[in-house]
Amino acid sequence: MKAGIVGLPNVGKSTLFNCLSNAKAQSANFPFCTIEPNVGVVNVPDERLKKLEELVNPERVLPATVEIVDIAGLVKGASKGEGLGNQFLGNIRETDAILHVLRCFDNDNVVHVDGCVDPIRDKDTIDMELQLKDLETVEKKLDKVKRAAKTGNKEAQKEQEVLTKLKEGLEQGKSIRAIEISSEDRQEFVKPLQFITDKPVMYVCNVDEGSATSGNKYVEKVREAVKDENAEVLVLAVGIEADIAELEDYDERQVFLEDIGLTEPGSAKLIRSAYKLLNQQTYFTAGEKEVRAWTIPVGATAPQAAGVIHTDFEKGFIRAEVIKYDDYVSYGSESKVRDAGKLGVEGKEYIVKDGDVMHFRFNV
DSSP states (O other): OEEEEEOSTTSSHHHHHHHHHOOOOOOOSSTTOOOSOEEEEEEOOOHHHHHHHHHHOOSEEEOOEEEEEEOOOOOTTGGGTOTTHHHHHHHHHTOSEEEEEEEOOOOTTSOOTTSSOOHHHHHHHHHHHHHHHHHHHHHHHHHHHHHHHHTTOHHHHHHHHHHHHHHHHHHTTOOGGGSOOOHHHIIIIIGGGOOGGGSOEEEEEEOOGGGTTTOOHHHHHHHHHTTTTTOEEEEEOHHHHHHHHHOOOHHHHHHHHHHTTOSSOHHHHHHHHHHHHTTEEEEEEEOSSEEEEEEEETTOBHHHHHHHHOHHHHHTEEEEEEEOHHHHHHHOSHHHHHHTTOOEEEOTTOBOOTTOEEEEEEOO
8 A cells, every 4th residue: 555745846755755765865955856656665663563462572573664755746737747746646646645744834944836935726736737737637538438428327427426526626726635526436437537536635744843742823724724624633843853863773763752742753654553554453363483564455354364364264264263362362372362261263244453463274
């Protein structure tokens, strides 16, 4: 699963990417510094994995991961190919969720592509370009569907109705995710078209060090502007976070964090939030060889969870042996959980819960 970092040039995208992935994407004080998208695979911080490691003492530990893509800065006119528009829009279409970075700090030494700091204007600029691209997609599809609808095709008539509603919403400046469509119609007619503004979004307010814990006037404006979008707003002092990430010593990093009033890096919170934004959850396998976090969609069944390990596990699924994470920690080992009668045996219909510790029985 991929989350794409987007925003205007020079708002801190590449610095955030460096901070998250420890990759060293070029970061400089001028627009279009990032041209090809940088991709980093980021571990999802999870205290439960550390606890299981302490209890099991395995040979190795493998955390869940999220792919983060740093995409070139977008400018006004991108939907018509301005700047790196076509490339940007192609890259963002391939991601599953959007991390929209907004500049929420004043600093005369860092140039702004529009001359002054205004996160709402910046947000609107990008939203409009993404909406225009989606409008182009809707209009092309609508032309085809209208011809089929005229022949009396009921399905085409229904699709025309949905697409017309999307077109009207986009023309009013709404993103697809904010247009009211029934879940059935969204699944059948909207999802297959992979609209950019239908992707879940998180707004990352890039603030100065002094605003890292409480935000500032710019952050308040962002919260007010997105209150109807069902989107998370995260406050992050990207510059200082990047400096802290450079430190090798864990204790030294903690001292720096405490100095700015944080208990953990904001980047760790962002990664966990991105994981949830992608509608993902974790189950664990735990044995002497390996303790591992596996990523599955929320709502996955036991056979689907098994298929993440290997397709044969799903094809030949017999049953799943499930231990609740809290029971594993409470009793201290798998054998003690079994002795206490707390190990569940589940079939094909079982919906996996976040944190389940699982073994699969299968036959191929």
